[in-house]
Amino acid sequence: MSHVPIHRDILPFPQDRRGSTPTVASCRLGLLAGGGRFPVEFVTAAQSAGHFVFGLGVAGMASQELADVCDEFRVTPLARIGKAIRLFKGKGVDRIVMAGKIEKTVLFQPYRWARLIPDWRTLHMWFRYARENKKDDTIMQAVIREFERDGFRFDSALQYVPELLVKHGFLTTRKPSPGQWRDIQYGWDIAREMGRLDVGQTVVVNDTTVIAVEAIEGTDRCIRRAGELCRRGGFTVVKVAKPQQDMRFDVPTVGVETIKTIHQAGGRVLAIEAGMTIILEPQEVADLADRFGISIVAVNADELSLLVAA
Numbered sequence: 001m002s003h004v005p006i007h008r009d010i011l012p013f014p015q016d017r018r019g020s021t022p023t024v025a026s027c028r029l030g031l032l033a034g035g036g037r038f039p040v041e042f043v044t045a046a047q048s049a050g051h052f053v054f055g056l057g058v059a060g061m062a063s064q065e066l067a068d069v070c071d072e073f074r075v076t077p078l079a080r081i082g083k084a085i086r087l088f089k090g091k092g093v094d095r096i097v098m099a100g101k102i103e104k105t106v107l108f109q110p111y112r113w114a115r116l117i118p119d120w121r122t123l124h125m126w127f128r129y130a131r132e133n134k135k136d137d138t139i140m141q142a143v144i145r146e147f148e149r150d151g152f153r154f155d156s157a158l159q160y161v162p163e164l165l166v167k168h169g170f171l172t173t174r175k176p177s178p179g180q181w182r183d184i185q186y187g188w189d190i191a192r193e194m195g196r197l198d199v200g201q202t203v204v205v206n207d208t209t210v211i212a213v214e215a216i217e218g219t220d221r222c223i224r225r226a227g228e229l230c231r232r233g234g235f236t237v238v239k240v241a242k243p244q245q246d247m248r249f250d251v252p253t254v255g256v257e258t259i260k261t262i263h264q265a266g267g268r269v270l271a272i273e274a275g276m277t278i279i280l281e282p283q284e285v286a287d288l289a290d291r292f293g294i295s296i297v298a299v300n301a302d303e304l305s306l307l308v309a310a
Contacts (some may be wrong), residue, residue, distance in 0.1 A: 004301075009193050020259075022047070024051075024095075025158050026050035027095060028051075028054065028094055028121050029054070029093065030053075030088045031043065031054065031056065031058045031066075031096070032056055032084065032096055032098045034058050034061050034062060034099070034100030034101045036061070036185075036255075037280045038157075039055070039057075039280065040063055040066060041261075041280050042097065042164070043055065043070055043159035044069060046160045047280070052071050053070050053071050054070065054072045054087075054088070054091040054093055055070035055222075056087055058075075058077075059076060061078075061103060073090065074080040075119070077116070078116060079116035079118035080119050081119065081125055082108045088152065094153060095154075095155055096147065096152050096153070096154050096155070097154070097160065097248075098157070098248060104136065119144060126142070136250060137244075137250075140250065149211045154248045156161075163276060164280075166272060166275070166282070166298045166308040167274060168274040168298055169175060170297050171296040171298065174293055175295055175297070179193075180268070180269045183205040183208060183235075184204065184205075185270040187210070187238035188210045190205075190238075192242075194213055195245070196243050198214060199214075201214060201239055201240060201252050202223075202239045204222065204238075205238060206232075206235040207275050209232045212225045212226040216276065219258065219261075222260045223262055223267065224264075227267070228265075233265075233268070235268065235269075236270075237262055237269065237271070239270070240250050240277075251277070252272065253277070254279055255279065255280035255281055255285060259287070259289050259292065259294060259296075262294055263294060269296075270289070271296075271299060272298050272299075274298040274299055280285070
């Protein structure tokens with residue numbers, strides 16, 4: 001399966017704000033895997049590039065398919081950083097990649113400490129590095145800092161599989177209308193601000209009105225909520241990277257399920273940031289969006305004013 005998106009029409013703006021991504025020589029990689037399809041796609045691509053991948057899946061979140069595709073695979077509970085460190089050390093791993101969604105909602109369930117039963121390394125991480133706030137960036141950077149105490153290095157998945165990033169242009173036959181381009185521009189600025197505040201990366205807009213903003217629930221639930229609030233449908237979903245995006249984690253990702261959710265909720269446009277967003281199974285995504293009449297465009301902030309003006 002190709003990881004390169006199919007572009008039927010290319011916008012005349014070649015630049016993205018990611019720049020070039022250096023690749024890494026073959027090595028033994030540790031994968032800290034959350035939910036979703038991205039970890040599976042990463043393993044396949046990383047192995048094709050010659051890397052050995054030891055996968056460590058978060059229990060209850062990581063796909064069972066990882067056990068079939070990783071060179072070796074284990075599962076560990078969410079709050080057992082000490083166990084994860086021991087397992088990675090035992091496999092001779094010194095570079096680790098994060099991939100997949102970690103459901104933060106578990107932190108807000110009743111009796112969270114009794115449910116999670118954290119080990120002492122997790123408690124050290126929490127009280128030493130994550131006491132200031134519980135934003136996504138704060139927690140993920142705290143996890144990295146705890147692993148770094150044992151000499152581990154965290155890399156961006158994109159250093160190993162840069163081809164997973166969406167390139168610039170239209171991914172579908174249908175293109176946004178002038179009104180939808182205005183919604184893209186309007187939603188883009190708001191989505192970037194929400195990202196700057198580390199709230200979420202997705203905003204849903206209709207007729208230059210914000211219908212829904214992603215927070216802890218994630219992109220799909222945000223889109224479904226928009227469908228409940230905008231019963232006439234026809235809305236635009238805008239998903240961008242944070243201005244301060246740490247590419248070692250939380251890279252914006254869309255896939256087949258995203259398109260299905262947009263269709264079911266009544267959306268008509270998906271706008272994503274070129275060079276900063278991962279598209280999983282791009283051919284399937286493009287074909288499904290065409291079947292549903294959904295426009296997908298990968299664009300940059302600097303271009304939107306020119307596109308809308310045109």
